[in-house]
Amino acid sequence: MTDSLSPNTQAILLLTAPLIVGRAAGTERPLTSAQYGRLAARLRDMGRTPGDFLTEGTDALLQECASIVEGEQMRRLLARGFLLSQAVERWSQRAIWVMSRADPAYPRRLKKQLGTAAPPVLYGCGEPGLLDAGGLAVVGSRNVDDALIAYTEAVGRLAADSRRAIVSGGARGVDEASMRGAITHGGKAIGVVADTLAKAALKADYRDSLREQRLVLVSPYDPSAGFNVSHAMQRNKLIYALSDAALVVNADVDKGGTWAGAKEQLDHLNFVRVYVRQAGERSPGLEALRSSGADLWPEPRTPEEFVAALAVAPAPRRAPSQPELTL
Numbered sequence: 001m002t003d004s005l006s007p008n009t010q011a012i013l014l015l016t017a018p019l020i021v022g023r024a025a026g027t028e029r030p031l032t033s034a035q036y037g038r039l040a041a042r043l044r045d046m047g048r049t050p051g052d053f054l055t056e057g058t059d060a061l062l063q064e065c066a067s068i069v070e071g072e073q074m075r076r077l078l079a080r081g082f083l084l085s086q087a088v089e090r091w092s093q094r095a096i097w098v099m100s101r102a103d104p105a106y107p108r109r110l111k112k113q114l115g116t117a118a119p120p121v122l123y124g125c126g127e128p129g130l131l132d133a134g135g136l137a138v139v140g141s142r143n144v145d146d147a148l149i150a151y152t153e154a155v156g157r158l159a160a161d162s163r164r165a166i167v168s169g170g171a172r173g174v175d176e177a178s179m180r181g182a183i184t185h186g187g188k189a190i191g192v193v194a195d196t197l198a199k200a201a202l203k204a205d206y207r208d209s210l211r212e213q214r215l216v217l218v219s220p221y222d223p224s225a226g227f228n229v230s231h232a233m234q235r236n237k238l239i240y241a242l243s244d245a246a247l248v249v250n251a252d253v254d255k256g257g258t259w260a261g262a263k264e265q266l267d268h269l270n271f272v273r274v275y276v277r278q279a280g281e282r283s284p285g286l287e288a289l290r291s292s293g294a295d296l297w298p299e300p301r302t303p304e305e306f307v308a309a310l311a312v313a314p315a316p317r318r319a320p321s322q323p324e325l326t327l
Contacts (some may be wrong), residue, residue, distance in 0.1 A: 007051030008102035016120045019087045020224040037116035040327040107131040113241035119220030125201035126216035135165030140174025140249035156181020162303035167243040183209040191217045195227040236261030244310045251285035266293045
């Protein structure tokens with residue numbers, strides 16, 4: 001079942017993935033993203049690839065990488081071939097694909113914006129080509145009133161009319177409302193989920209748009225992994241990195257993932273222009289983000305105005321980009 005995966009992707013999965021099968025993961029702790037990033041840099045410097053770990057006579061290569069990861073840990077991780085084959089079969093049964101940073105289809109936006117912090121592996125369901133389409137990131141709280149749900153759905157519908165995708169987190173509340181507004185109106189959406197991709201991919205609301213290749217659900221975490229606060233916080237980077245601009249519909253001051261993700265963009269990362277909702281009832285959270293550098297969403301009414309709002313997103317105010325990632 002692993003024949004469809006490149007040797008590089010097989011090796012990266014063996015080294016970094018928990019390989020959850022059923023209710024349990026493997027007993028060996030996989031490499032963290034930071035560890036793999038250092039290992040990938042070493043391999044690149046040596047002119048080697050992760051797939052070289054799967055060939056005969058890898059002792060010398062393991063020894064050369066021992067300062068990054070202890071050789072015995074690497075051997076144990078690379079020996080999980082049977083567990084990997086079980087996991088791949090399970091993913092295939094659920095129409096879930098997997099790609100690594102070494103694959104040509106891996107989103108260039110993530111490599112450009114995140115550099116060596118780009119997830120080593122992405123799991124997904126739906127059309128992977130959408131991941132480089134850009135669009136408007138829409139973020140907000142899970143618990144919102146009907147007025148904000150209606151407002152957010154309208155933003156999604158306008159995105160569909162504008163032939164621009166919605167990028168969101170797929171969570172209850174603002175996330176789902178923005179994606180629903182887009183896909184039920186014939187548009188496209190990218191959902192970066194942090195809670196059990198395998199379950200999200202089976203939602204009846206997503207079935208048609210997944211089949212019609214108007215929706216992609218993606219996660220850097222094992223498809224069977226449940227909700228984790230840390231995962232939810234970390235996926236914020238991916239939502240912003242995959243978009244052209246971002247709209248914060250609501251947020252609580254100094255509380256929750258929406259606030260943390262927006263503040264991280266405004267104070268440190270600056271991947272895209274961050275807007276805050278202007279229409280409707282104001283909130284202390286949105287006012288605080290405005291004071292931190294967010295712009296007022298111009299509340300476009302036509303596709304032309306919507307596209308213009310995305311087009312004015314500034315170039316990231318960051319250090320020069322790193323060399324193109326290949327591993």
